[in-house]
Amino acid sequence: MWADTILSLRQELLVAVIIFLLLFIKVGAAAYRTEVILHLVNLLLLVNFALGFWEYRDSILFNGMFHTNKLLVLEKNILNLGTLIISLQAYSWLKDHRQATEFYILLLSTLMGFFFMISSGNLLMFYLGLELSTIPLTALSSFDLEKRQSSEAAMKFILSSAFSSGLLLFGISLLYGATGTLSFDIIAQRLDGSAFQLFAFILILSGFAFKISAVPFHLWTADVYEGSPITVTAYLSVISKGAVFFIFIQTLYTVFKPMAGNWYRILVLLSVLTMVTGNLFALRQNKLKRLLAFSSIAQSGFILAGITGSSRAGDASVIYFILVYIFSNLGAFGVVSFISTQTGRESIDDYKGLYATNPLLSWIMALSLFSLAGIPPTAGFFGKFFLLMAGAGKGNYVFIGIAALNMVISLYYYLRVIKAIFMDSQPQPIGKLKIPLLPNIAFLVCLGGIVVMGLMGWVYDYIYSLSIGF
């Protein structure tokens, strides 16, 4: 019995263990060198990643509060992998940072929050997971205490997220009033698509939309991404977004299935708005972090397009895309963060002539951007293709056409970066940079993921075999 619980909770528990370990280290004030802590954490995250591959039977704990099955384990593992990559990339930033331990405590508690959120079977559990992840995140985003922008970002983040969770809760309360329960399964049975429930749903949706930064709930994104430490930005843009997408698509496909007709239209609208706005804003950016922020907004537009497919292919393609997206986006963010920690330069113009001095970084950046733009043979191509393919399943080709054209627009600003790196030159280009071991490993993982993912069809097959849809 206990063993069963523990095994089902293995990923969450291990993360919790790490957190407590770090707490003890901190409180015990034992003077460990930061490197040791970093290595320890990375190692344990790696162990956790390995645990994810251990197949264990599906189970439902705490009378329906907590679900777990192969799909969820996979999703958690994807998030875990992303976190691991980020922490590897952050190595050179953290190793001489005083509060490395706190950073990890916060980071991992958000991770645990996401874990609980995506395997929640109940609105209460969902809310707890969400907040467990949101509040540390806001703290993280002001982690550069002395940087003005950082704390400004944090302020915007906490206020708007508090507001959004307020609306989310209001929606939940209305839904509770309408159905009289908090457990997903029962809600699904009791939904009838009445105006009242629809209003509740829209409020809840706005909570999700805020997290995945769908237009018009996205406005915090750019500022927070720009202000926060790049590591946190990377985390926000892939892990947090990915996690929320996981739970979002699950709730849509299971809980709000009766309302499918309604939310399909809403999602199409949001998706178009998100893609277009994200791209249009990204066109004009000169700061790379901001550009990537808007590009990630546009990406969520594409993911929404995939969700609208509301088929197994839709679910599978979304998960697949998020996996790919982790590699590509972390590749790009990794380069940006590495360069900015080394030289503190973050604008596109600073990258002029980068290729002459740092070919490897340039190629990583280029491939990641191509993957984000969906250019073959990078994995991003397959991700985008499947998303829109799933979306087209509904036969709404105008929508898909708009999405396809948006891919062209997005290509423009990605190519601007490429142009700066490969074609332009400047008086004092970024000097030759030595990449330490751990970030290098992270880069290679991203690169490998970008290059080979598309050619390994079985990955998609596996995800598809687990995914849900109707």
Add this chain to the structure above:
Amino acid sequence: MNQVPLSHILFVSTALFFIGMYGLFTRRNMITMLMSVELILNSVNINFVAFNRYLYADKLEGVFFTLFIVAIAAAEAAVAIAIIINLYRNLHSIDVEAADEMKF
């Protein structure tokens, strides 16, 4: 004894909700904005309790949810205050208008 109908209570909570929102939109002071958010959360609490008491009195889900919300609101407030203080260190002001360095 005749009791207050549910709709009245819902009206109160909704009013509270919009008051909070209004405060959030108009107040320049970050602390006040934070308080308005708390108002919103409290309106939610009222909702939960009311629904629970009036419609689904057999279970206590709503009430428990309220408890959690209160707790989390506290945590949120703590972090928010911390952030705001930190911002004040850098900005020497808690006027939200002052913090719009990053835009467009």
Add this chain to the structure above:
Amino acid sequence: MPNYAYIILIPLLPLAAFVVLGLFGRKYLRGISGVIGTGAVLISVVLSLWVAYGYFFSVGKVDGVYQPVIAWKAVWLSFSPGLSIDMSIILDPISVMMIVVVSFVSFMVHLFSLGYMKGEERFGTYYAFLGLFTFSMLGLVLSGNIFEIYIFWELVGCSSFLLIGYYFDRPTAVAAAKKAFIVTRFADLGFLIGILILSLHAETLDFRTLIQRFTEPSPQLAGITSASFLGISLLSWGLTLVFIGGAGKSALFPLHIWLPDAMEGPTPVSALIHAATMVVAGVYLVARLYPVYALSDPAVLQVILFVGAISALLAAVIACTQTDIKRVLAYSTMSQIGYMMFALGTFHSGEEGALGYTAGMFHLFTHAFFKALLFLCAGVIIHKVHSNEMRDMGGLRRSMPLTHGCFLIACLAIAGIPPFSGFFSKEEILLAAYRANKFVYVIGLLTSCLTAFYMFRLYFSVFWWREGGVSAGDHGEGPASMKIPLVVLAAGALLAGFVPFSRLVTFDGAAMDTPGVGVFAIAPVMLAILGILLAGYLYRKESDRPRKAAGVFGVLYKLAYHKFYIDEIYSFVTKKIIFNLIGRPAAWIDRNIVDGLMNSLAGVTARISAGIKGFQSGRVQDYVLYFFAGIAVLAVLFIYIYT
């Protein structure tokens, strides 16, 4: 039927010469390239004479009628069943006659060039081009397939372009080459479309089948005559367009403008291409399709008749006024070709109605000799005085007696004085014209008189006019390699008339005995002599009579001197209209409108993105406001409107 396969060697040998010299001529074979080229052509000459002998005297006739023979055939490019470009060799009287003429004159020119072009830097290239031309011309005359003839037609044009532009560092030469190519290309467009029209309805590209289907009653003939465009039957369209192609190559009015300029090429080239062979390709083309023209569409034949007559007269008039020796010859060429053309035009369905056919071919045959001779003489003269202008010459008869003699023979021949070759062919033509159309006959007479006049004007002002002439730096009349061709050709010009042509080359292949020309010949000969005397009176001695005479004609003279301003009209049309009114706008539109559209798409996108940047105001309160607005809009849209 005997095996004619070796005939393929006749065109292939010059081709081989072209390939070899083209690849190695410039570097390795520079010295002996001339010999190689000449040798190759010599073999072709022998072969073609052998073929001619065999065809005319031993095997060609089947029960008294010369049969066309397909000596060789291979599918080259097949479009659809029955419709394919074949590489085939057809033997019939005209083609056999033509291969003799072409290879013979070409050989003469090769020989002549040995001396004339000696020491040229691109000697090998020159012979390579000559080889290419000879190959293409022989291929042209042997073609048994209308598309095959078009192919060689183009190749001939190209090699003519290359040879005219041989002195490529002379801008005038380059311009002339361009002009020649483009004008003929324009005409060939007509040819091509004509081919498309004819072939589509004939459902074949093979000459014999096509002629057969269009001359005997057949569904194809019915189809093409019934179908019409702008009220004219497609058959007429097709034939006219094909004729336009021929007119372009043969420099008939109004497509003649390229020929005089083409004289920028080396003189032997002018002799070969622009006098004896290529320019008569048009005549040959019409002759090749003659049955169709004659039997199925007399209307087009009328067009041919008048175009030919006008060209003949016009060219003759212009020739009287030119002072550049080669240009005079060029215009006379044009005039003679006009002769041949209207000879073909004179078909009528009386007895001996096809006399014009024989006559035209006959004139083509004789003309080749004396016109080539004239050009080669001109070559010798230019070689000597280093100038094309008549006024730099004069009184050369002492210093170059041989040339003088040959030139005189040629002039008499072209003037149609018996017993020189030109006489016979011309008489036949005039006779045919007389029977067919009196008006054209008069034009013919007038032209022959003018011909005599300008030829002797040329003759006198080159060899007489003033005494002494240039003797400075006098290097005789060139080496033997230049003399021999003159003599041989002179002999040809003298004797070619006695070939019993009407027994060999006739419309229906059956022999036809020439009508006695005796009495009929008086008038033309008298006129010719009159012309000669007039020329002698004006140009024999240096005097200002010519100017006076010119003054008498006044405007006419001026017009003729400026070639009736046809060149100017053309250049106006091309420069002003085609370039400025079509080309320039097209380029402008492309850059500014079409491309501008594409760029403006990007511009609009950028403008929009600049326009909406205000939403990202940086104020968290605006953010939450938009957040709430978003919810409100969604709620309104999807709760009240969509349900």
Add this chain to the structure above:
Amino acid sequence: MNLSLLVLMPLITAIVVLFSRREGGARWVSLTGVTVQLLLSFGLLILYWKERAAGSMGMLFEYRHVWFKPLNIWYHVGVDGISVAMILLTAVVMVAAVLVSWRVQSWDKEFFVLLLFLSAGAYGFFLSLDLFTLFFFLEISVIPKFLLIGIWGSGKKEYSAMKLALMLMGGSALVFVGLLGVYYNTGGAAGPYTFDWPVIAQVHLPVEAQRRFFPLLFVGFGIFTALFPFHTWVPDGHSSAPTAASMFLAGISMKLGGYGCLRVAVSLMPIAAREYSPVIILLATIAIVYGAFATMMQKDLKYINAYSSISHCGFILLGIGMLTRTAVMGAVMQMISHGLMTALFFAAIGMIYDRTHTRLVERLGGLLKIMPFISTIFVIAGLCSLGLPGLSGFVAEVTVFMGSWQRTGEAYRIATILACASIVITAVYILRATGQSIMGPVKDQQYYGLADATWNEKLAAVILGAGIIAIGVAPFWLSDLLNIK
């Protein structure tokens, strides 16, 4: 024969190039690679003839391997006559391209790697029988072009590169939507949805779907082959690109479009093709005539050739639009002929530019005296472009004309005649360019002493010229190779 080898070979070569250490090792490695590739392609040709002689019909050397099973997406390759011809073309052009870029100084490794990558995309495209595979390879080819032009190009290279990349991506976006449309209309009774070309060719797509998706696919592919009015990337792109890239761009990449129009749009949606063919023919005719006139006004040799490419690719679209067997065959011939011709032309222009550092016609002159070889190949390319018999251009154009003429209807006839008329204009601008830059007196004294072509340039020119003449003198083997049903 395992066709995937043709795709892998360039990639392997590229990898070897990456690890080639020695100075100038890159070019030798890539030369070897492309030569082997050329031999492979010839081997393919011979095997293909063997198979056909043995009487096997349909696609040959097919190979299927499941890629994304749940979506029924396969890696599926196979060849028919057309693809064999196109592959040969690509191989030949690639050898020439590597040879002419012998003197790439900066980042030569990257240059050759990108070039090889580009070619791999083209090979894959011509091989693939699964529409997904096809699209995959189609899009692969966009980015290398961008980098090649942007890094090694000349003039306003960034602008041109960006324009090219965006317009081509726009094209492939349309193709993408079209393909999805096709995919979702294959299923139903005929079994699961599929991208598999032979299968789709069997199931007849519903007419409605054809009407909706044919324009997307045709225009999308058409942008690649300079369909009016989406041709404006061509002049800038071609003229800014480095020589090898221009050769490949004009020679091969533009043919991807034509091939796609034929293989995907027309052959999968015959009904819609017939309905839309007047529009196609109209656009093609405009492209032909208008392109030719626009060319007449150009002053820069590369612009001249680029615009003439628009006009010539018009013939491709015209032939495809006319839909008669002969016309389509002519279109394919034109693809191959134009590929060789324009590659040769760009090679010659590149050589001239390397030496004189100008491409402006009025600055050049009398080159025939100084660099006879280069001038000769320039003239040959020009003559081929104006359709001189004995060179490939004539064969292709004549076939297109004959085919178009067989389409009954006065409008079609007029379109054909206009197309024919364009050959005169072609003659005009080719001869103007030749007359001014190659012939005439030497304009600039410092041109004296400029060297003629080096061995590698000569080799490149000879290879391309051999192809041109082989087709021009003996077209029957080509027409046998691509007998279109």
